[in-house]
Amino acid sequence: MPVVRTAVLLAAFPAGQPLNLHGNAPWYVSYFFSPTHGQTAYWLKQTDNDMLFTGEVFDWALSDDPAPDLSKRRATLDRVIRAMENDRGIDFSPFDVVVVVLGVRDGYPTDGGSAQATSRHRRHHGIVTRTGDRFDFLAHELGHTLGLPHSFGDPAFKDSGEDYGGYAHPYCVMSAMAYGGIGGPYFPATPRDGRPEYSGLGPSLNATTARGRGWIHADTYDLAAAGGPAEFTLRSRHWLGRAPRLAPQAVEVLAADGTNYVIEYREDADWDQGQASPALIVAQGRGSTGDAHYPDTFATTFLALRRLPITFGSWNSVYNGPGFGMEVIGRSANDHTLTIRLRPGKAHPVAIAFTDRTTTSREEEIGTGTTTWVPGEKLCVRGTWEYRELAREQQAVVEAGYPPGGVPVTVTWRVDGRRLTGTSGQLSLRKRVQVANPRLDPQEASRTVVVSYEIEVLPAGARLRLTNRPEDETYQLDVAATVSTSFGTAGDRTWIEFNGREYRYPQEFYDTRDACIRTYVEIGHRFAKSKVLLPPDLWRRIGEERAERVRQLTDVLARLHTVGDTAAYRRVADELGALVHDADVALTVVPLDEVAEVLIPDGPIPPPGHEVLPWHGGPPTPTGRPPTGPADPELRE
Known part of the structure; x- marks a missing residue:
C-alpha cells in the first residue's frame, strides 16, 4: 500500500x-x-x-x-x-x-x-x-x-481559475468547490465535534478516474463488437470495494472511435449522502473536454444523471449517449445493486400499461311511457316519442402494470382521492349525480353513492373491479393508479362513468336528432366566426364515446354565437353541461383567426385576453357582453 x-x-x-x-x-x-x-x-x-x-x-x-x-x-x-x-x-x-x-x-x-x-x-x-x-x-x-486532475462537466460553466467546464462535475470531489453550481457534498445538521471542517462531506471520486487508476472494477461493453443489447449489474460505489465475487462498480462503454464512457451507480449513503437519492451517473473519459484539458490523467466530463426511482415513460427514464442507449431494468436494495441494459443506438422509455373498460352486467326495465316536445323546446327534438326506463348494474375494470414484467410490481389504487385497502370492500362517496328524467333535461342532485371494489394481483400489475348500484343514478369516479417497482414508479388516471338509470328512446329518435345537429354543424362551418372551447382538462373526462357529440355541440354554439341567438345558445349550453357532467362548465369564445388547435384533450390553454364566462349567463363573448340579435326558438338559418 x-x-x-x-x-x-x-x-x-x-x-x-x-x-x-x-x-x-x-x-x-x-x-x-x-x-x-x-x-x-x-x-x-x-x-x-x-x-x-x-x-x-x-x-x-x-x-x-x-x-x-x-x-x-x-x-x-x-x-x-x-x-x-x-x-x-x-x-x-x-x-x-x-x-x-x-x-x-x-x-x-x-x-x-x-x-x-x-x-x-x-x-x-x-x-x-x-x-x-x-x-x-x-x-x-x-x-x-x-x-488527480479536475473533473469537467457542462462546457458552458465557467469558474475562476479553470477552463470552461472545469469544476463542473456535480458529483465528484475533484470539482470542489464549484460542482457546476449543483450537486455536491453532504452538510450534516450537527457536524462532528461541532466543527465546520466536518461539513461538506464527500462526494466520491468520479468512476472514470477511479477506473483508470485501478481503484474500482468495471465490466466492458464494446459497441463495435456488440451484436445487440446486453445487461449489466452495478454495485453502489459505497458498498464494499473491489471484490471478484461481487458485481463491479462501473460499466465502461467502448466506442469504435476510441472514446469511452463510464457508467456508475451510487446510493445516497456513506460519502455520497449529499446526492439525496440513488442515481446513475454517466461520464465520458477519452475524447472528453476533461481529457483534452488534462491528457493521460484519466480525466472525465460529466454527461448525465438519472435519479431513482425513475418515472416510467418519461424522457429521463433512459439515457441515450453517442451511439448507445441505457435503460434500468432491475434493482436489489439488499445487494445494493442496479441492473441496466445497454444497446447500440437508442433506448426508448417504457410507460406503464393502463387500460379501462365498463360493461353492463345487469339491465332491468322498470317502466315505460311517452314524452312530447313542441318545436323549439329542445335542440333538434320535437314530437311524441315512447321511452323505456332502465336500471343498470355496471362494472368497470381498470388494469395497471409494468409491461416488461419480470420484476415485482406494486399497484396502489385511489378512487376520488381515497386510497383503497385490502383486496375488496365498499366506498361511500358524496357525489353530484345526473338524475335521469324522461324529458332529458339536465338535473343534478347531491347524493351518497356506494361503490363495491375488488383488487386482483396480476403477474405484472393489478386489476381493479368497481361495481355500482343502479339506484345511484349517473356519476363519474376519478380512478388513479400508481405502479411501483424497486427502481421506478409512475401513475395514471381515468374517469369511470356509471349510468345507473336511463330513459331510453327508439334508435330513430337519436338518428333524427343527430342528423339535425350535423346539419347545423355543416352550416356553422361555412360562416361561423368563432370557436367555443371547453377547459382543456375536461376533455380527459369526456371519453371517446361522447367526444364527437361534445364537438358537435360546441360547433353549434359557435354558430349561435355568430348569429347572436341568446335563448338558443342557453338551451344548447344546458345540454352540453349535462353531457359533460358539469352544469357550471366554463366556455370560452375565441375568434377563428386566433385558434390554432382546439380539440386536443390536453391543450392548448385558451389564449389570454378572452374572458371565461359560465354558460348559464348566456353565450360568452370576447368582451364579456352578451350578443345582440334575434332569439329564434327554431334555430333558423
Missing part, C-alpha cells in the same frame, strides 16, 4: 487582534489521519485501500507579524516551512506533502489551495487551508497530491 507521508503545520497569524484558536494537535491528528472519519478514511475508501495518508501534526506556531501577507499560497508555504525549520528544527525530508493550516481572524485575506513547496532538503506538494474550511475542499486538494 503506497503511503503518503504528510506534515500538518498549524500556523497562527493574529495580525495584532485577539484570536481564538479552535483545535490543537490531537484534534487535527484525528481530522487528518483517522481511518474511520478523517481525510485518511475518505481516501482509503476512494482508492479501495490503495493510498494511505499518514503523518504528523505540529502544534500551533504563533506569528507576531502585525500585517502578514498571506495572499500567495506558495509564499505562505515557504514562510511557514522556514519558520518551523528555524524555530523548531523540524526536518521535512520524510514528508511528501506539507499542509499549512492558517489560524486567522474571519475575513482576513488568504490564498488557499495547492502549490509546490520547498524545504531545505526536498520539494513537496503543498496545501494551504485555514481553520473552518470545508471537508471537501481539503479532500480535493489531497486528491491533487495523488496526481
Whole structure:
C-alpha cells in the first residue's frame, strides 16, 4: 500500500487582534489521519485501500507579524516551512506533502489551495487551508497530491481559475468547490465535534478516474463488437470495494472511435449522502473536454444523471449517449445493486400499461311511457316519442402494470382521492349525480353513492373491479393508479362513468336528432366566426364515446354565437353541461383567426385576453357582453 507521508503545520497569524484558536494537535491528528472519519478514511475508501495518508501534526506556531501577507499560497508555504525549520528544527525530508493550516481572524485575506513547496532538503506538494474550511475542499486538494486532475462537466460553466467546464462535475470531489453550481457534498445538521471542517462531506471520486487508476472494477461493453443489447449489474460505489465475487462498480462503454464512457451507480449513503437519492451517473473519459484539458490523467466530463426511482415513460427514464442507449431494468436494495441494459443506438422509455373498460352486467326495465316536445323546446327534438326506463348494474375494470414484467410490481389504487385497502370492500362517496328524467333535461342532485371494489394481483400489475348500484343514478369516479417497482414508479388516471338509470328512446329518435345537429354543424362551418372551447382538462373526462357529440355541440354554439341567438345558445349550453357532467362548465369564445388547435384533450390553454364566462349567463363573448340579435326558438338559418 503506497503511503503518503504528510506534515500538518498549524500556523497562527493574529495580525495584532485577539484570536481564538479552535483545535490543537490531537484534534487535527484525528481530522487528518483517522481511518474511520478523517481525510485518511475518505481516501482509503476512494482508492479501495490503495493510498494511505499518514503523518504528523505540529502544534500551533504563533506569528507576531502585525500585517502578514498571506495572499500567495506558495509564499505562505515557504514562510511557514522556514519558520518551523528555524524555530523548531523540524526536518521535512520524510514528508511528501506539507499542509499549512492558517489560524486567522474571519475575513482576513488568504490564498488557499495547492502549490509546490520547498524545504531545505526536498520539494513537496503543498496545501494551504485555514481553520473552518470545508471537508471537501481539503479532500480535493489531497486528491491533487495523488496526481488527480479536475473533473469537467457542462462546457458552458465557467469558474475562476479553470477552463470552461472545469469544476463542473456535480458529483465528484475533484470539482470542489464549484460542482457546476449543483450537486455536491453532504452538510450534516450537527457536524462532528461541532466543527465546520466536518461539513461538506464527500462526494466520491468520479468512476472514470477511479477506473483508470485501478481503484474500482468495471465490466466492458464494446459497441463495435456488440451484436445487440446486453445487461449489466452495478454495485453502489459505497458498498464494499473491489471484490471478484461481487458485481463491479462501473460499466465502461467502448466506442469504435476510441472514446469511452463510464457508467456508475451510487446510493445516497456513506460519502455520497449529499446526492439525496440513488442515481446513475454517466461520464465520458477519452475524447472528453476533461481529457483534452488534462491528457493521460484519466480525466472525465460529466454527461448525465438519472435519479431513482425513475418515472416510467418519461424522457429521463433512459439515457441515450453517442451511439448507445441505457435503460434500468432491475434493482436489489439488499445487494445494493442496479441492473441496466445497454444497446447500440437508442433506448426508448417504457410507460406503464393502463387500460379501462365498463360493461353492463345487469339491465332491468322498470317502466315505460311517452314524452312530447313542441318545436323549439329542445335542440333538434320535437314530437311524441315512447321511452323505456332502465336500471343498470355496471362494472368497470381498470388494469395497471409494468409491461416488461419480470420484476415485482406494486399497484396502489385511489378512487376520488381515497386510497383503497385490502383486496375488496365498499366506498361511500358524496357525489353530484345526473338524475335521469324522461324529458332529458339536465338535473343534478347531491347524493351518497356506494361503490363495491375488488383488487386482483396480476403477474405484472393489478386489476381493479368497481361495481355500482343502479339506484345511484349517473356519476363519474376519478380512478388513479400508481405502479411501483424497486427502481421506478409512475401513475395514471381515468374517469369511470356509471349510468345507473336511463330513459331510453327508439334508435330513430337519436338518428333524427343527430342528423339535425350535423346539419347545423355543416352550416356553422361555412360562416361561423368563432370557436367555443371547453377547459382543456375536461376533455380527459369526456371519453371517446361522447367526444364527437361534445364537438358537435360546441360547433353549434359557435354558430349561435355568430348569429347572436341568446335563448338558443342557453338551451344548447344546458345540454352540453349535462353531457359533460358539469352544469357550471366554463366556455370560452375565441375568434377563428386566433385558434390554432382546439380539440386536443390536453391543450392548448385558451389564449389570454378572452374572458371565461359560465354558460348559464348566456353565450360568452370576447368582451364579456352578451350578443345582440334575434332569439329564434327554431334555430333558423
